[in-house]
Amino acid sequence: MFAEIEFxxxxxxxxxxQDFATGEVxxxxxxxxxxxxxxxxxxxxxxxxxxxDELWKKGETSGNFMHLRQLRYxxxxxxxxxxxxxxxxxxxxxxxxxxxxxxxxxxSPRKDAPAAPGEPFPVTFEALSALERTIRHxxxxxxxxxxxxxxxxDRELIGEKVEEEAEEVVRAxxxxxxxxxxxxxxxxxxxxxxxxxxxxxxxAKVMEVLNARSG
Numbered sequence: 001m002f003a004e005i006e007f008x009x010x011x012x013x014x015x016x017x018q019d020f021a022t023g024e025v026x027x028x029x030x031x032x033x034x035x036x037x038x039x040x041x042x043x044x045x046x047x048x049x050x051x052x053d054e055l056w057k058k059g060e061t062s063g064n065f066m067h068l069r070q071l072r073y074x075x076x077x078x079x080x081x082x083x084x085x086x087x088x089x090x091x092x093x094x095x096x097x098x099x100x101x102x103x104x105x106x107x108s109p110r111k112d113a114p115a116a117p118g119e120p121f122p123v124t125f126e127a128l129s130a131l132e133r134t135i136r137h138x139x140x141x142x143x144x145x146x147x148x149x150x151x152x153x154d155r156e157l158i159g160e161k162v163e164e165e166a167e168e169v170v171r172a173x174x175x176x177x178x179x180x181x182x183x184x185x186x187x188x189x190x191x192x193x194x195x196x197x198x199x200x201x202x203x204a205k206v207m208e209v210l211n212a213r214s215g
Contacts, residue, residue, distance in 0.1 A: 002033065002037075003034070004043075004073065004077045005036070005073060005077050005078075005080075006076065006077045006078040007032070007033065008078075010050070011032050011033065011149075012030040012031065012032055012048055012050070013030065013032075013036075013078060013079060013080055014028060014029075014030055014031075014078075014079050014080070015028070015029055015030065015031045015033050015045075015047070015079070015080040015081070015082055016079070016080070016081050016082070017029070017045065017066060017081075017082045017084055017090065018081060018082070018084070019084065019085075019086060019106050019129075020069040020070065020083040020084055020085055021085070021129070021202065021203070021204035021207075022126065022127065022129035022203075022204075022206075023129075024096075024097060024126055024129060024152055025086070025097060025099055026066075026086060026090035026096070026097045026098065026099075027090045027091065027097065027098040027099075028098070029045075029047040029058070030048050030050060031046070031047055031048060031080060032048040032055070034046075034048070034055055035047050035048045035056075036080075038055070038057075039068060039082075040068075040073070043067060043068050044057060044058070044059070044065050044066065044067060044068065045057070045058040045059075045065075045066040045068060045082060045084060046058070059087060059088070059160050062088065062089075062092070063087065063088060064086065064087050064088030064089055064090065065083040065086075065087040065088075066082070066085075066086055066087070066090070067084055067085040067086075067087065068082060068083075068084055069083045069084060069085060070082075070083040071083070084114060097175070118210070127202055128189065128203055129203065131189075131190065131193050132193060132197070132202070132203050134148075135152075135193060135194055135197045136197065138152070139197065148194060151191070151194045151195075151198070152197065152198050153195060155198055155199075156193075158191065158194055158195045158198055159195065161191045162188070162191045162192055162195050163190045164189050165184065165187045166188055166215055168184045168187065169181065169184035169185050169188050171184075172184040177204070
């Protein structure tokens with residue numbers, strides 16, 4: 001594989017880091033031949049610091065290691081994508097992703113409720129992973145009056161709610177508008193996500209089952 005990687009004049013190649021479970025982009029850094037070799041040997045991401053001109057292991061100081069699940073390179077061989085299991089926030093600021101600010105936007109959370117405190121508002125493809133983190137946050141913080149906490153504490157109730165919402169989306173598909181179908185489907189996904197969380201089952205586990213069936 002090394003023969004197919006196009007390192008630049010400084011002997012580096014950019015590497016985009018994505019969460020293996022959610023697909024979210026976490027950071028961008030540069031790899032040298034040595035850091036690429038160390039990454040493959042150890043299973044933890046290693047990079048080359050352009051400012052310090054030295055090899056560094058992601059998480060060596062913070063403890064927020066990036067455990068490699070898959071490494072890909074593009075059609076031209078001049079960039080990499082590392083799919084990882086992150087042990088903590090990717091950004092040195094403590095944010096989950098280094099890409100938490102918008103061009104012409106604000107780094108501060110919007111008023112219309114991000115997924116969890118400190119997170120930017122999720123875009124469409126991040127919705128389910130953001131919801132999963134929000135449910136996890138509710139389970140830990142247990143705010144008074146939280147509907148999610150009520151469901152997490154009552155497995156019989158959450159089972160009934162999933163069944164109820166499934167019936168409603170079927171009825172909407174039969175009798176109502178596309179907008180109503182989307183709304184009812186969202187209710188199903190929310191309640192199903194809470195049910196999974198109540199059993200300690202991650203969305204990634206469900207996706208693995210789907211992937212195994214794709215053949």
